[in-house]
Amino acid sequence: MRGRDILVPMSVTMDTLVSLCKRRGFVFQSSEIYGGTGSCYDYGPLGVELKQNIKRLLWRDFVQSRADMVGIDASILMHPTVWKASGHLDHFTDPMVDCRECKLRFRADHVDALPWTHYCPATKGNKFTIPAGEPCAHCGARRTLCPDCGKGQLTAPRQFNLMFKTFMGPVEEDASVAYLRPETAQAMFVNFDNVLQSMRMKLPFGIAQAGRSFRNEITPGNFIFRTREFEQMEIEYFVNPRDAVEGRPADEYWHDRWIADCMAWFRRYGLREENLKLREHDRDELSHYSKRTVDIDYRFPIGWSELMGIANRTDFDLKQHSKFSGKSLTYFDEERKEHVVPYVIEPAMGVDRALLAFMADAYVEEEVRGEKRVVLRFHPELAPVKVAVLPLLKKREEIVRAAHAIRADLAKQWRVVYDDTAAIGRLYRRQDEVGTPYCVTVDVQTVGDSEKGEAGDGKVTIRDRDSMAQARVPIDALPGVFHDLLGGGAWAQVAARLERQIQK
RNA sequence: GCGGCCGUAAUUCAGUGGCAGAAUGCCAGCUUCCCAAGCUGGACGUCGCCGGUUCGAAUCCGGUCGGCCGCUCCA
Numbered sequence: 001m002r003g004r005d006i007l008v009p010m011s012v013t014m015d016t017l018v019s020l021c022k023r024r025g026f027v028f029q030s031s032e033i034y035g036g037t038g039s040c041y042d043y044g045p046l047g048v049e050l051k052q053n054i055k056r057l058l059w060r061d062f063v064q065s066r067a068d069m070v071g072i073d074a075s076i077l078m079h080p081t082v083w084k085a086s087g088h089l090d091h092f093t094d095p096m097v098d099c100r101e102c103k104l105r106f107r108a109d110h111v112d113a114l115p116w117t118h119y120c121p122a123t124k125g126n127k128f129t130i131p132a133g134e135p136c137a138h139c140g141a142r143r144t145l146c147p148d149c150g151k152g153q154l155t156a157p158r159q160f161n162l163m164f165k166t167f168m169g170p171v172e173e174d175a176s177v178a179y180l181r182p183e184t185a186q187a188m189f190v191n192f193d194n195v196l197q198s199m200r201m202k203l204p205f206g207i208a209q210a211g212r213s214f215r216n217e218i219t220p221g222n223f224i225f226r227t228r229e230f231e232q233m234e235i236e237y238f239v240n241p242r243d244a245v246e247g248r249p250a251d252e253y254w255h256d257r258w259i260a261d262c263m264a265w266f267r268r269y270g271l272r273e274e275n276l277k278l279r280e281h282d283r284d285e286l287s288h289y290s291k292r293t294v295d296i297d298y299r300f301p302i303g304w305s306e307l308m309g310i311a312n313r314t315d316f317d318l319k320q321h322s323k324f325s326g327k328s329l330t331y332f333d334e335e336r337k338e339h340v341v342p343y344v345i346e347p348a349m350g351v352d353r354a355l356l357a358f359m360a361d362a363y364v365e366e367e368v369r370g371e372k373r374v375v376l377r378f379h380p381e382l383a384p385v386k387v388a389v390l391p392l393l394k395k396r397e398e399i400v401r402a403a404h405a406i407r408a409d410l411a412k413q414w415r416v417v418y419d420d421t422a423a424i425g426r427l428y429r430r431q432d433e434v435g436t437p438y439c440v441t442v443d444v445q446t447v448g449d450s451e452k453g454e455a456g457d458g459k460v461t462i463r464d465r466d467s468m469a470q471a472r473v474p475i476d477a478l479p480g481v482f483h484d485l486l487g488g489g490a491w492a493q494v495a496a497r498l499e500r501q502i503q504k
Numbered sequence: 505g506c507g508g509c510c511g512u513a514a515u516u517c518a519g520u521g522g523c524a525g526a527a528u529g530c531c532a533g534c535u536u537c538c539c540a541a542g543c544u545g546g547a548c549g550u551c552g553c554c555g556g557u558u559c560g561a562a563u564c565c566g567g568u569c570g571g572c573c574g575c576u577c578c579a
Contacts, residue, residue, distance in 0.1 A: 218505085
């Protein structure tokens, strides 16, 4: 860590992570052989496993396991009016200049066409309003400062095209302009009524979606933390604002409930308590649609930054889309016999940021017998590879054959690899560095020694990543044991149970 | 967008005008049944890219792409 974050030093720097990610096939820079493409990254063989695990767990825990949640997968290109209604298009299509004093914002090409305020030095600073484009009649000066307050410097013109623009169809004309979505949320508002009708949903209920979004960020950087193409997992949870839960308005109750659930989710899969905190948005920081927003901040190698935002978007979006589309986007409240526009709570997570956080938090360096051991202590459900099958001797054909058979059998259920290209110590270290929670080692005892006429015992050694402890189990028992271990069973407990079984 | 620093093997880095280097890693063989062991051999680079100066450029100059830091920005 450098500079401001020395108070609580991180165990890993961004440089170390970037290097590990490349060396071990997690993340590569996009188009690297051409010199790289700014702010774009590719997930490698292990990165894609990790990312898919994150998305799978989100989907399982927040969609599949809940009766009040459903998912959609919308197209990235949407009707241009969607972005008009959402407010994304309004302020960010033209070059803008800002006054550094009064903070007003002007279209750069319109500034000179505005009458301007002038404190004239030739008349002891008297204030004049001078017609557009004309110089001051007293001192001859032309406008250089803010036309409104007459005091502040204007910033250089900036093109606030935060959305990626493209064209539908082969002909580039204004009529065919389309945008790559800057957030996945809008598709869920636009499909609100479709989902409501087709699934016969009752409030409160939520729609979830995971997918790519695109923003022309002004300042991308910090590896995969802020990129212009990124992946989101968003939930729009619709509630009836007229309802009360536990004596509070439903939207406020559910907002807090989602904040707690999301925090618990990150903790469950390994982020440490001391690296997580909630951050309430100040009033002037709130987005135009938001009543209240709370971020879950994580202590990244670059310092505390947003991992997830949970906003109360009120009925802003449904009302906007109703207005622009002319379609009713309401819910019929049977009890009150009235139509209501639901409020919406929006938990929105950056999947890439979550991946970075899980990696940073999992990374540890230990000293083992005077040597450095690098370990990614991934939660087993997140680990890109669940089990590595390693022959202790690759010269013994029976051992190699048995190891391959074990890999093939376990691979029906999990991502399992085989490796025999180094001594056992090195093989373990390799798996440690990519976070494989368990290794299975096949040895002479397993298969027996035909020359000596000794029969094998059909047992293999399981080695635990974090404790480096071992337990010997029958090959037949492996699927069951890993079902327990990879499903969240603690090594110590499972190993102790194995001991008891073996003694019987 | 502005300013500063940087770009050499898979990684970390040395080399600052004269033959492209080290360590680690990787591959093969021998060896070794349990935590980066040893021995032998091997592969790996248009020195980010393009142009210029020079007898000669990784090295100097210009441009460009990419990265980091600071400022600005961040509905």
